[in-house]
Amino acid sequence: MEISVNEQSTSQHTTPIRVAVLISGSGSNLQALIDAVESQQLPGVELALVISNKANAYGLQRALQHKIPAIYLPWKKREEAEANISSLLKLFQADLIVLAGFLRILSADFISQFPQRIINLHPALLPDNGADTYTTSNGTTIPALRGLHVVKQAIDEGLKYTGSTVHYVIPVVDAGPVIARSEVAIQPDDTEETLQERIKEYEHRLIVDAVRFYQEQKSKEAVQR
Numbered sequence: 196m197e198i199s200v201n202e203q204s205t206s207q208h209t210t211p212i213r214v215a216v217l218i219s220g221s222g223s224n225l226q227a228l229i230d231a232v233e234s235q236q237l238p239g240v241e242l243a244l245v246i247s248n249k250a251n252a253y254g255l256q257r258a259l260q261h262k263i264p265a266i267y268l269p270w271k272k273r274e275e276a277e278a279n280i281s282s283l284l285k286l287f288q289a290d291l292i293v294l295a296g297f298l299r300i301l302s303a304d305f306i307s308q309f310p311q312r313i314i315n316l317h318p319a320l321l322p323d324n325g326a327d328t329y330t331t332s333n334g335t336t337i338p339a340l341r342g343l344h345v346v347k348q349a350i351d352e353g354l355k356y357t358g359s360t361v362h363y364v365i366p367v368v369d370a371g372p373v374i375a376r377s378e379v380a381i382q383p384d385d386t387e388e389t390l391q392e393r394i395k396e397y398e399h400r401l402i403v404d405a406v407r408f409y410q411e412q413k414s415k416e417a418v419q420r
């Protein structure tokens with residue numbers, strides 16, 4: 196329905212950025228980024244590393260098929276897992292960390308190591324101000340759904356609209372400044388599966404827009420320096 200990116204850049208200079216993608220499953224959003232990079236839609240963006248906390252995540256295969264380093268890191272103890280992820284992100288010199296279907300909550304300590312450098316894709320509409328409701332572009336107010344299973348929740352609550360949001364990660368779960376969002380209408384016959392698939396179609400553009408936005412911000416900063 197609607198795709199909006201919060202701010203458009205007029206910068207001509209493009210700063211190269213290295214992106215790490217954290218996944219737990221299918222990785223269709225990772226694939227959208229791979230396709231965008233390979234088709235020159237994200238000039239200067241390099242997918243440096245993919246990390247999964249699940250050994251059988253299909254996204255790892257997607258990465259390997261495109262010769263992107265792909266690493267399985269089990270998540271047993273959070274402190275240990277985060278220390279390993281942090282070392283890898285530094286080793287691979289990741290500028291931006293994209294959580295694309297990564298089903299683990301990162302600690303405040305971890306997040307503070309990468310300020311304004313972690314973004315998350317959340318399959319529901321989140322407001323700009325951390326409020327409990329979101330008002331759609333046609334004026335409908337809906338609850339801001341946070342946490343897991345929000346696609347099912349949108350159907351169970353009989354909402355007419357849901358969508359997806361990309362936001363910076365802060366220590367509060369599914370909050371943080373919004374970069375971009377898409378609104379998606381819920382059809383009367385939607386199931387969790389059909390709605391999830393339709394949301395993903397929007398997300399595949401949204402995540403590319405969000406990475407471009409981040410790069411444009413970096414580019415502006417570089418010019419100002």
Ligand code: GRF
Pocket residue numbers: 218219220221222223224225295296297316317318359394395398
């Ligand atoms: C997406 O819908 C994302 O919003 C949510 O998990 C899903 C990941 O899908 N956090 P995929 O693994 O990229 O296909």
